[in-house]
Amino acid sequence: MKQIYLDYNSTTPLDERVLQAMLPYLREKYGNASSLHSFGREAKAGIEEAREKVADLLGAEPSEIYFTGGGTESDNMAIKGAAYSKQGKRNHIIISGIEHHAIFESAKYLEKTGFKSNYLGTDKEGFVYADKLKEKLTEETSVVSIMHANNEVGTIQDIPKLAEIAHSKGALFHTDAVQSAGKIKVNVKELGIDLLSISAHKFYGPKGAGVIFIRKGIRLTPLFHGGHHEKGRRGGTENVAGIIGLAAALEIADNMREAEHTRVSNLANYFMDEIQTKIPNVYLNGSHDNNKRIPSTVNLSFQAVEGESIILSLDMKGIAVASGSACTSGALEASHVLLSMKVPVELAQGSIRFSLGRFTTREDLEYTVSVLPEIIERLRAMSPLYKK
């Protein structure tokens, strides 16, 4: 059976060129970067070269780039590290209501350990209200965390504006750029942020490798205490091959960025048009403006059908997609992102995220469009909710 992968926002396949860059560091260049001998120096040199490359691509200084074990770790380091470092002086944090679980659950945890927090709502397309940020921000706020591009719907926030507001009361600003890095321009100076997270496996690099950008002069309380790795900010022997792979992947994505953006936008437009022509009562979640949404993220709500049933039906046809809703102990729980955007519960439960990527072809989408109407029709025929 044909296998079609339309779940690039969950993870991406490793690019062959990235694998080739990593292989020497998995085979002969296996030294520990902290060792003084030639094996260690060789590993260390690889890491420092990767750090310079990443810094250059993000518009940062090499000394502001720290390697981590992925997006979740970078997010935790940023929000907890910033909150703890100001504890006692500033005990309040602000995040948006559409953050990834890595930020959302970290904020919940900080609440349990004595911090106050606010979750900013968004409009229907997923844009955070800047006025709400102004309203909730106080001299007590230590950190504001608002993601660059959302993983479920792709909406891109006006980060420079939001960061400027946060700075007006002396708060730090973190952005989770895991879904934007490699897809649109991510430059820490232009964004005007203090802390930023990215993860290699979202841009055709290996899993378990990430970066946190920490603007010069900012102190964070570290989460991992250990050796003097990453200048004491993150203990633990560096994942050398992962770091090499991350830098190679970011460089390739950057070189391909503009051409890919155009190619994937065209594919996504074709895909949405076909589906909306062939299937009634389908709605796009997220911004409708391709410049304000990561165009490869196509989140559609199918009225009166459960997302999970669509996933399973498409899987039987060899097509891999995701849904925001998850079946927890028998009840269908709608995505907190869609609910925060005030998508009605029924439509939130019927949402499917198609995410396109580097290896998606027109044929993949033609095939998907050819099988989807039948699936939706069959599921709707069984649905007590569907009115023709």
Ligand SMILES: *Cc1c(COP(=O)(O)O)cnc(C)c1O
């Ligand atoms: C995938 C993802 C993460 C988590 O990154 P991992 O490297 O998988 O831990 C965080 N934020 C966003 C927006 C993501 O899409």
